[in-house]
Amino acid sequence: MASIARPMLLRQAAAASRLSAAPAGPSLLLKNSARVAAFHATSRRNILPPLPQKVEGGVNDPVPVPPPSPSHGSYHWTFERLVGASLVPLTLTPFAAGSLNPAMDAVLMGLIVIHSHLGLQNIIIDYLPKKRTPKSRKAAMWGLNVATALVALGLYEFETTDVGVTEAIKRVWHA
Numbered sequence: 001m002a003s004i005a006r007p008m009l010l011r012q013a014a015a016a017s018r019l020s021a022a023p024a025g026p027s028l029l030l031k032n033s034a035r036v037a038a039f040h041a042t043s044r045r046n047i048l049p050p051l052p053q054k055v056e057g058g059v060n061d062p063v064p065v066p067p068p069s070p071s072h073g074s075y076h077w078t079f080e081r082l083v084g085a086s087l088v089p090l091t092l093t094p095f096a097a098g099s100l101n102p103a104m105d106a107v108l109m110g111l112i113v114i115h116s117h118l119g120l121q122n123i124i125i126d127y128l129p130k131k132r133t134p135k136s137r138k139a140a141m142w143g144l145n146v147a148t149a150l151v152a153l154g155l156y157e158f159e160t161t162d163v164g165v166t167e168a169i170k171r172v173w174h175a
Contacts, residue, residue, distance in 0.1 A: 051132045083115050094166040105164045109155045117148045 090108045094100060121144060128137040158165065 054132075080115075080118050083111055083118070087111055087115060095170070100164065100167055102159065102164065105166050106159055109159060109165055110152075113148060113152050113155065116151075117144065120144055 094104060124140045124144060128140055130137055
């Protein structure tokens with residue numbers, strides 16, 4: 001942060017020394033103040049309009065607690081972490097061992113698709129709340145499901161009709 005601010009501070013100090021060295025005539029002050037005012041007086045505009053605002057209940061009402069669900073609680077979190085942790089050895093093993101096993105390649109591609117789907121699903125859940133944008137969230141979830149199915153189908157076709165992902169990466173690496 002200091003490296004970003006340093007050039008700006010140096011320019012301000014140089015401008016201040018030029019103003020103090022120059023004769024303080026009214027035309028010079030008006031010219032500099034107009035330039036600074038034109039730079040700083042831009043109107044603030046929102047890039048996107050705000051989402052619809054809706055207040056439910058009063059200030060003394062308790063927060064509604066969602067019903068407990070083990071599949072969307074700690075089991076879901078644990079499953080995501082296991083998938084992410086298992087990707088590390090599965091990614092390195094085909095290249096380190098030198099073996100090209102189609103079953104291990106299929107498991108690797110399946111876990112990559114699942115890992116990507118779960119990560120993007122969490123992004124949609126975080127940034128498109130169901131209460132405020134129900135239609136956008138539903139469209140994004142359907143889009144994610146369609147994209148995941150297309151990627152899985154494409155990887156399946158590449159694994160079965162071509163050389164496979166790990167062999168393709170090896171060929172690109174040694175090219």
